[in-house]
Amino acid sequence: MEKHVVVIYPHPDDESFGAAGTIAKFRDQGVPVTYLCGTLGEMGRNMGNPTFANRETLPEIRKQELINACNVLDMELRMLGYRDKTLEYEDRNEVAQHIKGILEELEPSLVITHYPEHAVHPDHNALGAAAIEAVRLIDEEKRPTVWAQAITNTQLEDLGVPQIINDVRDNFDKKMEAILCHQSQANGVIRSWNQSDDLSNDLKEEAMKRLSIESFYIWKF
Numbered sequence: 001m002e003k004h005v006v007v008i009y010p011h012p013d014d015e016s017f018g019a020a021g022t023i024a025k026f027r028d029q030g031v032p033v034t035y036l037c038g039t040l041g042e043m044g045r046n047m048g049n050p051t052f053a054n055r056e057t058l059p060e061i062r063k064q065e066l067i068n069a070c071n072v073l074d075m076e077l078r079m080l081g082y083r084d085k086t087l088e089y090e091d092r093n094e095v096a097q098h099i100k101g102i103l104e105e106l107e108p109s110l111v112i113t114h115y116p117e118h119a120v121h122p123d124h125n126a127l128g129a130a131a132i133e134a135v136r137l138i139d140e141e142k143r144p145t146v147w148a149q150a151i152t153n154t155q156l157e158d159l160g161v162p163q164i165i166n167d168v169r170d171n172f173d174k175k176m177e178a179i180l181c182h183q184s185q186a187n188g189v190i191r192s193w194n195q196s197d198d199l200s201n202d203l204k205e206e207a208m209k210r211l212s213i214e215s216f217y218i219w220k221f
């Protein structure tokens with residue numbers, strides 16, 4: 001059983017879409033989980049339909065959505081305080097040192113992050129690389145395991161079959177509840193799945209089809 005799990009992603013909602021079922025499973029086992037969220041996603045283009053946010057209010061709205069999702073998932077939240085869409089320009093070693101300091105305090109047995117170069121978005125790739133570098137800098141005997149999440153369509157060809165494949169249909173209600181906390185994002189994402197207007201009836205079914213498997217590669221140092 002894990003001692004403490006630390007999840008490291010750049011945006012409010014990455015945790016819910018990507019790993020909420022896995023997080024819920026750890027919490028059911030009584031394992032503490034902490035989310036280190038890189039940014040407030042303040043550069044997001046989605047302001048809602050009808051519009052409910054502007055550039056000034058979006059960070060506060062997304063922060064509150066994130067707090068709500070973390071409450072649903074019953075995990076601790078720490079903000080890393082970086083700016084959205086600029087993580088790739090941050091000094092990777094500085095970010096790694098920042099994260100390493102927090103990991104040394106929390107002493108997790110497992111770190112979950114994005115698989116660098118296989119995570120679609122530049123912020124995902126950059127923070128995943130910095131998180132893995134942070135873990136690499138920790139003495140081998142104290143070093144947590146890393147589960148790296150690839151989200152490209154070509155991950156099977158590029159990386160092979162993931163070692164960790166979590167079917168999260170059992171906790172899907174919780175995952176859906178966490179996703180729907182991110183009101184400013186969820187509608188846009190869900191709408192992009194299907195242009196049809198009465199998707200809402202099958203929303204959970206559609207989400208289940210797309211999001212019920214959470215898979216990770218065990219990072220080899």
Ligand SMILES: [Zn+2]
Nearest residue numbers: 010011014121
């Ligand atoms: Zn993201």
